[in-house]
Amino acid sequence: QVQLVESGGGLVQAGGSLRLSCAASGRTFSSYRMGWFRQAPGKKREIVAHISRGGGSTYYADSVKGRFTISRDNAKNTVYLQMNSLNPEDTAVYYCGAATAVSTTPEQYDYWGQGTQVTVSS
Numbered sequence: 001q002v003q004l005v006e007s008g009g010g011l012v013q014a015g016g017s018l019r020l021s022c023a024a025s026g027r028t029f030s031s032y033r034m035g036w037f038r039q040a041p042g043k044k045r046e047i048v049a050h051i052s053r054g055g056g057s058t059y060y061a062d063s064v065k066g067r068f069t070i071s072r073d074n075a076k077n078t079v080y081l082q083m084n085s086l087n088p089e090d091t092a093v094y095y096c097g098a099a100t101a102v103s104t105t106p107e108q109y110d111y112w113g114q115g116t117q118v119t120v121s122s
Contacts, residue, residue, distance in 0.1 A: 002026045002098050002111040009116030020081040022096030033099045034079040038092035047104040086120045
């Protein structure tokens with residue numbers, strides 16, 4: 001079993017940056033693909049980015065390409081999401097998830113963190 005805890009959210013002005021972290025418990029972190037999702041009020045949870053077990057392969061939603069970077073440090077059992085050039089449309093609760101298979105859909109993720117709020121003011 002994997003427990004995930006996100007941190008790093010907050011309030012930032014448009015154009016600013018934030019770095020989210022997701023710390024995992026357990027010794028099997030490196031066996032999971034990791035993803036960042038977000039959910040705005042009244043909307044479905046959507047993929048932001050995901051990363052392979054070793055970190056060599058990444059995927060980004062079109063809406064964040066060129067602005068966000070996902071990375072992981074398996075020695076620290078942590079996955080990161082660097083978010084630059086933030087805009088109000090990025091406002092949402094951000095969740096990290098762990099999956100055994102490649103997927104952009106939340107239903108395929110086995111474990112979730114509690115989420116961290118990101119609010120971007122205009």
